[in-house]
Amino acid sequence: MAEIEVVASRCTGCGECVAACPFWAIEVVGGVAVIAESCTGCGACVPSCPEGALVQPGAEARSTLSGRRALWVYLPEGRDPTGILGVARTLADEGDYQVAAVVPGNSFDSQALFSRGADQVLVLEGEGPAFRLLARAATQENPVAILALADGEREAEMARAAVLLEAAYAARTEAVEWAPGHQALRAVRAVAGGRFRQTVVPARQPVLVTLAPWGARSTFQDRGRSGSVRHLEVGAVAPAGEETVEKAPLEKIIPPGRARVVLGVGVELESAEAVAEVVELARRWGAAVAAEKEAAEAGLAPAEWVLESGAAIAPALYLGLGVRGSPAHNGAVQKSQLVVAVTADPDNNLVQIADYVVRFPPREVVRALLAL
Amino acid sequence: MRAVVCVRPVPVQAQVVFSMGAVDGTEAERQLAPAEAAAVAMARGLGAEVSVLSWTGPEGEAALRQALALGATGAVRLHRPDPLAEEPWLDPDPGRTARVLSAYLRDHPAEVILCGAASGDQGRAAVGPMLAELLGLPVATGVLSVRREAESLLAECDHGASRVTVRLGIPALLTVSVDAPPPARPSVMALARAMRAPLETVEVEAPPPLLTGHALVSAERRRPLRETLEASGVEEACHLLMARLRERRVL
Numbered sequence: 001m002a003e004i005e006v007v008a009s010r011c012t013g014c015g016e017c018v019a020a021c022p023f024w025a026i027e028v029v030g031g032v033a034v035i036a037e038s039c040t041g042c043g044a045c046v047p048s049c050p051e052g053a054l055v056q057p058g059a060e061a062r063s064t065l066s067g068r069r070a071l072w073v074y075l076p077e078g079r080d081p082t083g084i085l086g087v088a089r090t091l092a093d094e095g096d097y098q099v100a101a102v103v104p105g106n107s108f109d110s111q112a113l114f115s116r117g118a119d120q121v122l123v124l125e126g127e128g129p130a131f132r133l134l135a136r137a138a139t140q141e142n143p144v145a146i147l148a149l150a151d152g153e154r155e156a157e158m159a160r161a162a163v164l165l166e167a168a169y170a171a172r173t174e175a176v177e178w179a180p181g182h183q184a185l186r187a188v189r190a191v192a193g194g195r196f197r198q199t200v201v202p203a204r205q206p207v208l209v210t211l212a213p214w215g216a217r218s219t220f221q222d223r224g225r226s227g228s229v230r231h232l233e234v235g236a237v238a239p240a241g242e243e244t245v246e247k248a249p250l251e252k253i254i255p256p257g258r259a260r261v262v263l264g265v266g267v268e269l270e271s272a273e274a275v276a277e278v279v280e281l282a283r284r285w286g287a288a289v290a291a292e293k294e295a296a297e298a299g300l301a302p303a304e305w306v307l308e309s310g311a312a313i314a315p316a317l318y319l320g321l322g323v324r325g326s327p328a329h330n331g332a333v334q335k336s337q338l339v340v341a342v343t344a345d346p347d348n349n350l351v352q353i354a355d356y357v358v359r360f361p362p363r364e365v366v367r368a369l370l371a372l
Numbered sequence: 373m374r375a376v377v378c379v380r381p382v383p384v385q386a387q388v389v390f391s392m393g394a395v396d397g398t399e400a401e402r403q404l405a406p407a408e409a410a411a412v413a414m415a416r417g418l419g420a421e422v423s424v425l426s427w428t429g430p431e432g433e434a435a436l437r438q439a440l441a442l443g444a445t446g447a448v449r450l451h452r453p454d455p456l457a458e459e460p461w462l463d464p465d466p467g468r469t470a471r472v473l474s475a476y477l478r479d480h481p482a483e484v485i486l487c488g489a490a491s492g493d494q495g496r497a498a499v500g501p502m503l504a505e506l507l508g509l510p511v512a513t514g515v516l517s518v519r520r521e522a523e524s525l526l527a528e529c530d531h532g533a534s535r536v537t538v539r540l541g542i543p544a545l546l547t548v549s550v551d552a553p554p555p556a557r558p559s560v561m562a563l564a565r566a567m568r569a570p571l572e573t574v575e576v577e578a579p580p581p582l583l584t585g586h587a588l589v590s591a592e593r594r595r596p597l598r599e600t601l602e603a604s605g606v607e608e609a610c611h612l613l614m615a616r617l618r619e620r621r622v623l
Binding site: 015040151152153155156159160162163164166167168169170171172194200238240241242243244245246248261285296303304316332337338339340349351352353354355356357358360361364365368369371372 | 400408464465466467470496497498499500501502505506508509510511512513514526531532534535536537538539540541544547549550552563575580581582583596597598599600601603606607609611613614615616617622
């Protein structure tokens with residue numbers, strides 16, 4: 001149901017609103033803007049019209065981004081290992097917002113958080129699971145958005161907080177930016193070999209966004225910055241319902257999403273013994289191991305090693321060892337800083353996105369690298 | 373014990389058509405994610421009667437039959453016409469999916485609800501925890517194995533850097549890790565039965581999306597150097613490669 005009205009006598013058919021609409025719900029027909037049924041009433045088009053021809057009845061009563069002044073960054077451990085505060089800093093400066101580092105306990109270095117981009121450290125005080133404290137605090141304070149690192153169990157907590165807040169939730173995104181007019185946030189993530197732009201609609205509650213480690217990276221550092229620390233009493237919230245009985249470190253291969261160097265296993269390696277040599281090389285280099293789907297289907301690698309575009313990575317180096325380079329696999333690794341294709345196959349497709357190509361049988365190359 | 377496995381049929385990657393400005397998976401066959409197939413096996417391992425549930429269009433029926441072949445005894449398709457999204461399989465709003473599933477599950481409760489920890493295409497791991505919160509159920513995420521102890525479940529979970537044992541009262545929700553044991557390959561007879569099995573289709577009312585999206589093929593593709601390291605032998609090629617990697621400071 002369209003919630004935007006076009007004042008036809010003012011509309012010049014200039015098309016500014018067509019470009020501003022995040023939902024492709026406006027077209028100009030006969031020189032006048034027409035709002036399609038798919039309009040969600042987000043209001044992003046209203047300020048784009050130079051003639052004031054777009055009207056949103058009842059907009060005054062609706063909570064919009066302009067009514068909220070803070071961007072929150074949720075840091076459950078009280079520190080910022082990737083620089084996600086700097087990502088929020090960039091957004092805040094573009095839209096004239098403040099950045100709050102939200103910590104659920106008293107274990108934090110406030111000066112370190114200010115240097116990374118925070119204007120304020122908001123300390124949540126209360127009893128119960130941190131995600132429920134976060135949700136209750138957000139209900140009280142109504143920030144524009146809550147950003148967090150997409151990292152293990154935190155993702156489940158953010159998803160649950162989104163339900164409590166009845167908020168839009170964009171998970172494992174690679175980047176976040178403002179939509180034109182600063183009325184909506186856009187989160188981008190790779191999927192199915194392409195880049196999938198999600199448009200997050202500002203609703204009555206904050207937008208929650210988790211960023212993949214490479215999307216949460218920022219080098220922002222200003223040791224001269226200062227800020228304030230505020231304690232927010234949230235009270236007691238309901239327990240989570242599940243109980244952790246035991247927790248132990250899990251010894252496993254470094255996940256490709258967190259590694260600086262990733263070695264890719266492809267079908268040209270031909271044997272399990274060759275793959276074992278790749279694993280040994282990864283151990284020596286401190287690298288992660290991934291695989292092309294065809295290698296898993298050939299029984300050379302377990303299914304969980306498979307890298308496809310839904311799980312894109314961006315390491316400093318991706319070394320494809322006999323990886324053929326399917327579109328989905330290339331889509332997953334193309335954001336690597338450097339791609340190396342090791343192949344003896346003249347029809348190899350990884351070379352299309354490779355910086356360096358080594359034209360020798362991959363197993364021989366692995367052995368030579370081990371011998372160096 | 374009744375178990376429901378929630379699945380999200382996704383296109384077979386190799387059948388997705390890529391072109392500049394669009395990703396088209398509408399003609400691709402749909403399949404279960406490995407974690408969802410493992411969830412069916414895990415539910416059966418609990419001795420449960422297993423149903424599979426999905427919010428999908430008719431194109432998702434092949435994946436539901438795949439679950440039936442793996443041992444599920446019933447399959448319910450919550451019909452999804454999805455007028456808004458151009459590529460409904462991209463499903464940008466996990467909260468909307470969780471709300472549709474929760475509305476059905478409130479009327480058709482189960483002792484255990486299982487989801488894949490990550491769907492086959494997007495891997496956001498969001499629907500399971502959201503569904504648990506909507507239904508007020510305890511949740512264990514990244515479950516590798518589970519066993520029943522009296523009126524509770526004891527789940528071994530992969531939480532990235534740690535292995536966690538979680539106790540949950542029944543009813544509960546589990547999101548199953550892609551590292552969980554995969555199901556046995558179905559027999560020919562099981563496949564044949566699954567092909568003939570009736571699927572229940574239920575019309576549902578979906579809430580409006582809180583966010584939507586559009587698929588784009590990246591216009592920001594990297595510009596590779598494409599330098600072939602010319603060498604007379606493999607050792608020389610490796611020395612050249614290591615020199616380049618040191619120059620670029622990646623090693």
